[in-house]
Structure formats: structure tokens, C-alpha cells
Amino acid sequence: MATKAALVNDKERSSPVKRQEPNSMSKYADSVVDTWNEFRRFLSDVRAEMRKVVTPSRKEVQATTIVVIVAVFIFGAYFAVVDSVFSYGMHQLLSKLGGLQQ
Numbered sequence: 001m002a003t004k005a006a007l008v009n010d011k012e013r014s015s016p017v018k019r020q021e022p023n024s025m026s027k028y029a030d031s032v033v034d035t036w037n038e039f040r041r042f043l044s045d046v047r048a049e050m051r052k053v054v055t056p057s058r059k060e061v062q063a064t065t066i067v068v069i070v071a072v073f074i075f076g077a078y079f080a081v082v083d084s085v086f087s088y089g090m091h092q093l094l095s096k097l098g099g100l101q102q
Contacts (some may be wrong), residue, residue, distance in 0.1 A: 094100045
């Protein structure tokens with residue numbers, strides 16, 4: 001007793017009509033269509049993200065600018081101190097080892 005699925009599979013196998021493989025031109029056309037659809041989806045995503053963008057107010061820009069300027073000066077002072085300490089240490093080390101001529 002054959003099942004219905006087995007009978008259908010046997011009919012498909014013995015069918016004289018053979019499916020044609022897609023030729024290179026149809027593959028190329030499918031590729032172009034897929035690329036175009038991906039590009040449209042990308043543009044749609046860009047538009048959705050651009051709707052979420054908020055322009056900061058003048059007050060917010062001034063506040064963040066002041067924070068950045070203060071942070072730059074603090075880090076500049078810190079690195080100046082660290083640089084002078086290392087410079088002094090290297091000078092002392094090289095003079096003890098005889099690497100510096102005075």
C-alpha cells in the first residue's frame with residue numbers, strides 16, 4: 001500500500017516534462033532585482049533613522065563645548081606633569097649611568 005505522498009513523488013519522477021535550469025541572463029536579472037530591493041530597503045532604513053535624529057539646542061551645544069574645553073585643559077595639564085616627571089627621571093637615570101656628558 002503506497003501512501004499518497006509516495007504516489008505523487010513517483011509521478012513527479014516519471015514526468016516527461018523536465019524543468020529548465022535558469023540561464024545566466026535570468027540569474028543576472030534576478031541579481032539586479034535583488035540588489036535594487038536591498039537598496040530600497042536600505043534607503044527606507046536610512047529614512048527611518050533620520051526621523052529619530054534630534055538637533056541639540058544652543059544651550060546644550062554651549063554646555064557640551066565648555067565641558068570639552070575644560071577636559072582638554074585638565075588632560076593637557078596632567079600630561080605636562082607626567083611628561084616633566086618622566087623627563088626628570090630619564091635625565092637622572094642617564095646621568096647616573098654616564099650617558100649624559102655635562
